[in-house]
Amino acid sequence: MKALLSIRGLSAGYAGVPVVRDLNIEVGEGEIVALLGANGAGKTTTLLTVSGILPVIEGSVEVLGDKTSSSAPNRVAKRGVAHVAEDRSLFYDLTVRENLRLGVRKRGAARRAMIDQALEYFPALEPLLGRKSGLLSGGEQQMLAMARALVSEPRLLMVDEMSLGLAPIIVERMLPIVRKIADETGAGVLLVEQHIHLALDVADRGYVLSHGEVTMAGSAEELSADRDLLEASYLGST
Numbered sequence: 680m681k682a683l684l685s686i687r688g689l690s691a692g693y694a695g696v697p698v699v700r701d702l703n704i705e706v707g708e709g710e711i712v713a714l715l716g717a718n719g720a721g722k723t724t725t726l727l728t729v730s731g732i733l734p735v736i737e738g739s740v741e742v743l744g745d746k747t748s749s750s751a752p753n754r755v756a757k758r759g760v761a762h763v764a765e766d767r768s769l770f771y772d773l774t775v776r777e778n779l780r781l782g783v784r785k786r787g788a789a790r791r792a793m794i795d796q797a798l799e800y801f802p803a804l805e806p807l808l809g810r811k812s813g814l815l816s817g818g819e820q821q822m823l824a825m826a827r828a829l830v831s832e833p834r835l836l837m838v839d840e841m842s843l844g845l846a847p848i849i850v851e852r853m854l855p856i857v858r859k860i861a862d863e864t865g866a867g868v869l870l871v872e873q874h875i876h877l878a879l880d881v882a883d884r885g886y887v888l889s890h891g892e893v894t895m896a897g898s899a900e901e902l903s904a905d906r907d908l909l910e911a912s913y914l915g916s917t
Contacts, residue, residue: 680707683759683835683867684729688738691728697736698724699891706835706867711858713878713899714871716888722871723765725888726837729869730762731755742835759834765843765871767824771813775804775823778812782827797826800856818849825853829860836860837869842877850874854881875910879903 684706692698699721706712714722727733729740731752740747747755756762770778779797783790798805801822807815812823821841828836838857842850858881861868872878879885879899887895887902887909895902895909902909 680710682707682741683743684869685741686725686729686738687741689725689728689735689740690737691724691733691735693724693733695736697891699728699888702738702888702893704869704886704893706869708867709861709865710883711861711868711870711881713882713885714869714888715873715875715878715885717873719890720888721891722888723839724891726762726839726869726871729755729837730760756831759832761828761831761833761836763824763828763836763838763841765840767820769812769820769824769827772811774809774811775815776808778823778827779808779830782830784831793830793832797829800829800860801826817844818846818853821845821849821853825856829864833866835869836866837871839871840873841870842872842874847874847877850877854878857881876903 682705686702686704689702690697690700702725714725716722724733728735729742729747731747731754742755742758742760745758770781779794780790783793803819804822804826807819812820815823841853854877857868857870860866870878870882879902882899884898885902886893
């Protein structure tokens with residue numbers, strides 16, 4: 680399996696102070712890798728570093744074989760990385776349709792085709808195309824954030840806390856869509872999530888971060904099978 684994302688010995692953080700240390704993570708084509716851990720474990724820092732928003736202090740980050748340590752976020756995005764931030768980063772005064780158009784690099788009929796394809800994954804958005812995104816429910820906003828990422832045709836999709844502020848039943852409906860996206864598009868997905876077992880239900884592999892370091896790694900089945908150790912590692916008590 681070709682590695683779309685390869686993180687080697689990564690230390691990264693803010694103002695030269697590491698938040699994550701010596702991370703080694705890979706994401707391959709068509710697979711979902713869950714990045715798990717409590718608040719403050721370093722999950723969001725990892726995604727921000729891959730996106731080029733935070734600098735690499737030590738180690739390396741490679742996306743599609745190219746190092747991103749000195750790349751601006753727009754260049755990382757052009758390589759095929761889409762980052763769905765935990766705040767969703769929507770333009771609330773713009774309509775659903777306008778938000779989607781902003782994510783498409785193509786024009787004309789090709790742009791419409793990409794929007795139509797994204798709406799196939801999130802059909803609940805279609806009757807809302809003319810509504811301002813600030814008037815959507817939390818679940819609808821998350822669907823829009825995901826759809827806007829998809830219209831850019833990502834090779835690597837990073838999703839940060841998709842469940843944030845959503846009812847568990849909405850999360851249970853959306854996570855299988857992430858699985859479908861990976862299977863049908865071949866995109867690799869790095870999924871940051873606090874709902875351990877919901878994430879592992881759709882993931883292929885997982886890493887558990889605690890205090891900026893990987894404390895467990897393995898297949899989703901392996902991590903799910905040892906629930907006590909997983910939860911202890913998640914809480915940083917191993």
